[in-house]
Amino acid sequence: MAKEVIRVGILGLGTVGSGTVQTLQENKKDIEQKIGARLEIKKIAVAHPDKKRPVPLEPGWITGDVNEVMDDPEIDIVAELIGGVEPARSYIDRALDSGKHIVTANKELLAKGGHELLTKAATHRLDFYFEGSVAGGIPIVQAMKIGLAANHIERVVGIVNGTTNYILTQMAQEGKDFAEALAEAQAKGYAEADPTNDVEGYDAAYKIAILASIAFMSRVDPEDIHAEGIARITAGDIRYARELGYAIKLLAIGRQENGSIQARVHPALLPFAHPLASVNDVFNAVFVRGSSVGEVMFFGRGAGALPTGSAVAADILEVARNIRFGSAGRIACTCFENKSVIPMDTIETKYYIRMKVSDKPKVLATIAGVFGEFGVSVESVVQKAVPTGESAEIVWVTHQALEKNVREALEVIARLPVVAEVSNWIRVEE
Amino acid sequence: MAKEVIRVGILGLGTVGSGTVQTLQENKKDIEQKIGARLEIKKIAVAHPDKKRPVPLEPGWITGDVNEVMDDPEIDIVAELIGGVEPARSYIDRALDSGKHIVTANKELLAKGGHELLTKAATHRLDFYFEGSVAGGIPIVQAMKIGLAANHIERVVGIVNGTTNYILTQMAQEGKDFAEALAEAQAKGYAEADPTNDVEGYDAAYKIAILASIAFMSRVDPEDIHAEGIARITAGDIRYARELGYAIKLLAIGRQENGSIQARVHPALLPFAHPLASVNDVFNAVFVRGSSVGEVMFFGRGAGALPTGSAVAADILEVARNIRFGSAGRIACTCFENKSVIPMDTIETKYYIRMKVSDKPKVLATIAGVFGEFGVSVESVVQKAVPTGESAEIVWVTHQALEKNVREALEVIARLPVVAEVSNWIRVEE
DSSP states (O other): OSSSEEEEEEEEOOOHHHHHHHHHHHHHHHHHHHHTTTTEEEEEEOOTTTTTSSSOOOTTTTSSTTTTHHOTOOOOEEOOOSSSSSSSSHHHHHHHHHHHHEEOOOHHHHHHHHHHHHHHHHHHHHHHOOOGOOOSSOOHHHOOIIITTEEEEEEEEEOOOOHHHHHHHHHHHHHHHHHHHHHHHHHHSOOOOSHHHHTHHHHHHHHHHHHHHHHHBBOOOOOGGOOSSSSOHHHHHHHHHHHEEEEEEEEEEEEEETTTTEEEEEEEEEESSSSSGOOOTTTEEEEETTTTTEEEEEEEEEESHHHHHHHHHHHHHHHHHHHHHHHTTOOOOOOOOOOOOGGGOOEEEEEEEEEEOOOOOTTHHHHHHHHHHOOOOOOEEEEEEEEESSSSEEEEESEEHHHHHHHHHHHHHSTTTTTEEEEEEEOOOO | OOSEEEEEEOOOOOOOHHHHHHHHHHHHHHHHHHEEEEEEEEEEEEEESSSOOOSOOTTTTTESSSSHHTTTOOOOOOEEEEEETTHEEEEEEHHHHHTTTEEEOOOHHHHHHHHHHHHHHTTTTTOOOOOOSSTTTHHHIIIIIIIIITTTTTEEEEOHHHHHHHHHHHHHHOOOOOHHHHHHHHHTTSSSSSSHHHHTTTTHHHHHHHHHHHHHTTOOOOSSSEEESTTTOOOHHHHHHHHHEEEEEEEEEEETTEEEEEEHHHEEEEETTGGGGGGOEEEEEEEETTTTTEEEEEEEEESSHHHHHHHHHHHHHHHHHHHHHTTTTTOOOOOOOOBBBBGGGGEEEEEEEEEEEEOOOOOOHHHHHHHHHHTOOOOEEEEEOSSSSSSSEEEEOOOOOEEHHHHHHHHHHTSSSSSEEEEEEEEEEE
C-alpha cells in the first residue's frame, strides 16, 4: 500500500533552509494534494539550536544533533542545505546508506563529488535531486533531464552568478568602475565580504560543471573548467563594447562539438540581440540550444531564500511522488559517455582586444601585421586618440581565431616599441 | 520484470508528427539510455499512406488504417498528432480503453475536453502528457507541474501565438500596417490562408486555458475566456505606445486573486522593461509569477516541426520512464479546485485610449470630466495636432480602473459633439 505520510529531515536552516521550510509550509495543502499523501517536516538539524529563525517553526523540529535526522527510520527524505563539501558529503553518504532519498542545493559538492553520490544513489535505487544547486528557482536541471531530454544539446550558456551580473549591470548602466560597483553590491548584501568565489568565476564554474554534465551526458570535472572573473573589466570596455553592439556578461559556457566538450567561465561580449544580453541585475538565465528545440532560454532569480526554496521544495515534492509510486531512481545520473574537455588554447572564437599605443604613423599596420603572422584576421578596428599625450587607444575585434594564436600574437604585440600596453582582451560569443 | 521494449503508435504525420519521428530517430541511442529500455515506433496511421514524407521512414511503419494502432496490443503509447477535436478525441478515448498511455500536442482538444480525458486516464492509471500543446518546444507544462509545483502561482502570462507576434514585430520594427504584415506572414508560411484562429486570439485562448488550469489548479473553460485579436492595432498605436515606453503584444493572461481567476487574451501595452516586451518575431515566451520563485520566464520557439517534436518526444520519453518504473499516473490532473473566471467588466487595469477630437479649446477638460464622472482617473494625456484640418488626436493613459467604468465612459465620450471617434482602447499590463 502506498505511504500515507512522507517525512522530511532537513540539515541546515540558513537562507535556503528557511526558504524551503517557508515554501513547504505556506503551500502545504496544494503540495499534499499534488503528492496524494501528507508531507511532514520531522526534524531540522542545525548548528545553533537556540538561534532565532526568520520562519515559524513547530515545536520539536529543531535539534542540535544531526543523528536525530540520520538515525530516524521514519524520515524518508533528507534535504541537505548546509553547503560546502564537508560535512555535507559525509551526511549524504550516510543518509544513502540508511535508505534515505536526497535533495540538495549544494553546487560545490555536486560539481566536485556529484558523480559518486549519484552513482551510489542509483545503486541503492534512491532518488538524488539537486534543482536548487543551479540558478536558484529556475527549473533548469529538470528542463534538461525531462523537457529537453529528447534533444542532442549543442550549447548550454548561462548567466548563473547574480553578484557579478549585478556588478556588470551597475557598470553598464551607471558608468561605475568595478571597485565601486562591487562595494555597492556588498552594501546591498548581493556580494559577500570576501567576494572571491563569485567575482573570480568559481561559483559559476561549479554551476556549469553541473549543467554541462547533464547536457552532454558526460561528467565535467570543475578542475577542467577555465574560470576567469570580471575584476579586469573596466567601464571603458563596457562603453567600447556597447559602441560595437555588444553587452559584456560573465558567461558560463558549455559547448559540445565533434564529441568533445568546451566548459569555461569568463566575461564575454554578447550581441545585444542575444536573449542573454538583456538579463540584468541579480537575475540569472540559462540559454540552451538543442538539435530539435532550437534556442530556448530560462530566466529568473538565481539566488535568495524563497527562489532556491522553491526549487528544493519542488524536488521534495517530486521525490515524494516517486515514493508514493514506488518509482525512486526513475531519473538518475545520465553521464553515460566519457567525453573530454578541450584545453582553452584549442578553442576558436572571436576576440575583443584593447591596447594603448603611440599615436604615430604605421602603428596600426605594424600590429595588424603581427596578427596576420599568427593567422588572426581582423574584423574591425577603432582607434581613439587619448586626450593627454601622444598615445592612442585601439580596439580590435578579430574574426574567429584559435585562442593559442591570439595569445601568442598578443605576447609579441605587447613587446613592440610602439605598444604601451595590451590593456585587455575579452572573448566574443555569438 | 521491467519492460525491455516500449512501443509507440503515432496518429498523424503532418508537421508535428514528422518532427516527432525525426527527433526520436536522430537521438534514439541517447533517448534509450535515458529510458533504460528500447523505444520503438511500431505504426504510424495516416490519412494518405502514399504521400511522400519529409522524414525517413522504416518499412512497415505507415498504415492507412487507424485500427492497426488502436488494436495492436504491443503498442504501449499512442501519440495523437492529428489536431482538432474529432476524430482525435474518439481515438484517444478508445486508446485509453485499451490501456494505452497518451501523448498529444492537441491544444484545442485539451482546452475543450482535457479535463474528461485526464480524469479517464487517471481512473485507468494511465499517463496523459501534453507538453507540445502549448508553446511548442518550451517545457512550460512540465515546469508548472514539477519545477514550480511548490508555488502558489499568481500569474501566468504568455506570448503563445507566433503568428501574431511576428505580425506585431513587423509592424513595430518596419512601421507596416496590420494588413501588410499579415500578408507577409502568410507569404512566409507563418500565417495560414484563413488566419482567423491566430489573429482573433482563439489559438492563444486554448493555450491559456491549458496553462491557467494547471497554474491555478482549477479547470478554465475556453468559453469563459475573453479573446480579442490584433486586427484593430495600427502602426500608429504602436508608435504612440513606444513614445510612452511600451511595446504592444498579444498577451494570454491568467491571474489568480482572492480565489478567483482572470483568463483573457487581448493585445496589451507592456513596459519595455518587462521580460516579455523584447520577445519578438515568431518566438514564444511564458512569464510566471509564483509565491516563492518570484518572476520566471521561459522563452523559445512556439511552433514548427522540430520544436514541437522535441516536446512530444520528451513526453514519450517520460511516459516510457513511467512504464519502466510502473509509475504511470504519477503526475495526473491537478484541477482539485473549483474557482470561477471573473467577467471582463470586473477586471481592473490601466488603459491606453486613442481618439480623434476637434482641435478646440476645452475639449480635453470636457473629456476628462466624463472620465472623472465614471471614476476613471487619468495618468497622462498627449494631444497631437493632425496636419490636415481642425482635428487633433489625443492619447490617454488611465490609472487602474474598472473595465466596466472605462467602457461606459467611452460610450458617453464617443457621443460628445467634440469627439470625432474613439479610435482604439488597449489594456495596459504591468
